[in-house]
Amino acid sequence: MLFITTYDEHGGFFDHVPTPVGVPSPDGIVGTNFNFQFDRLGVRVPTFFISPWVEPGTVIHRPSGPTETSQFEHSSIPATVKKIFHLKDFLTKRDAWAGTFDSVLTRTTPREDCPETLPNAKKLREIGANEEAKISDFQRELVQMAAALNGDCTKDIYPDKLAEGMTVAEAAHYVNDAYKIFREECDRCIKAGMDGSYIPTMDPKEPANKPCPLPVCGMLACFGCNTNTSTSKGD
Numbered sequence: 001m002l003f004i005t006t007y008d009e010h011g012g013f014f015d016h017v018p019t020p021v022g023v024p025s026p027d028g029i030v031g032t033n034f035n036f037q038f039d040r041l042g043v044r045v046p047t048f049f050i051s052p053w054v055e056p057g058t059v060i061h062r063p064s065g066p067t068e069t070s071q072f073e074h075s076s077i078p079a080t081v082k083k084i085f086h087l088k089d090f091l092t093k094r095d096a097w098a099g100t101f102d103s104v105l106t107r108t109t110p111r112e113d114c115p116e117t118l119p120n121a122k123k124l125r126e127i128g129a130n131e132e133a134k135i136s137d138f139q140r141e142l143v144q145m146a147a148a149l150n151g152d153c154t155k156d157i158y159p160d161k162l163a164e165g166m167t168v169a170e171a172a173h174y175v176n177d178a179y180k181i182f183r184e185e186c187d188r189c190i191k192a193g194m195d196g197s198y199i200p201t202m203d204p205k206e207p208a209n210k211p212c213p214l215p216v217c218g219m220l221a222c223f224g225c226n227t228n229t230s231t232s233k234g235d
Helices: 076-085 093-097 138-152 168-191
Strands: 003-006 048-052 196-200 230-233
Touching: 076 093, 138 168, 168 196
Parallel strands: none
Antiparallel strands: 003 048, 196 230
C-alpha cells in the first residue's frame, strides 16, 4: 500500500529553481489562445509518500530515468502505476518521459511503528478572519476576476476603483454574488435550449464606455465583456 499526497498548485510561493523547459508535449496539441506548446513544467510542489514499505525520513529529489531529462511531475503517478502493474501502454508521451517513484518502496518487510493515535491539531491562530479589514492585493484581483462574470468589467470604475475601499466581508459578498448571477444566467441559457458552445454575457447595472482590459478575460473566454444581456457563440 502506498498513500500519495500531492498538490495541484504551488500556492504562489517563491521557488529558486527555474521551471524545466523542453519537456515532451503530451499529445502535440497547441493551446489556441496563447500558442502554448505544453513543453514546460510549472513551479515545484511537494509530494508525500506514506507507506509501511518506505523507510523513515526518505527524501528524493530527482528520478533516475527513464531519460536523462526526466523529472518527477504529476504524470509520474500513472507512469508509476504502469510500471508497478506491468501495464501495456503509456497514456501520453508525457508519462512515458516522467520519472517514477517506485524506488521509495525499498523495504522487504513492512514497518510496525505506525502511530495508533494522533495528537490534536494545533490552531494556527486563536481568532477568526478579520472581515472588516481592507482587502489585500490578491483579494482585489479576485474581485476584478469576478467582475468578468457579472459584467462589471465594462464599467468606468473598473479595474482600480471597483474594489477601492472594500473590506474582506464586502469582497466575499461581491465575488459570491457575481458567481451566483453568472450561474443563474447559465441555467437560463440551458433551459432556453442553448448548448455548451454558447457563453452567457452579462449586462452591468451601469452603461459601459470601454471594453474589459482584464487579462484573465482571455482565459475565461471574456464571459462578461459584452454590454447586452444575451448569449454569444464561443470560439
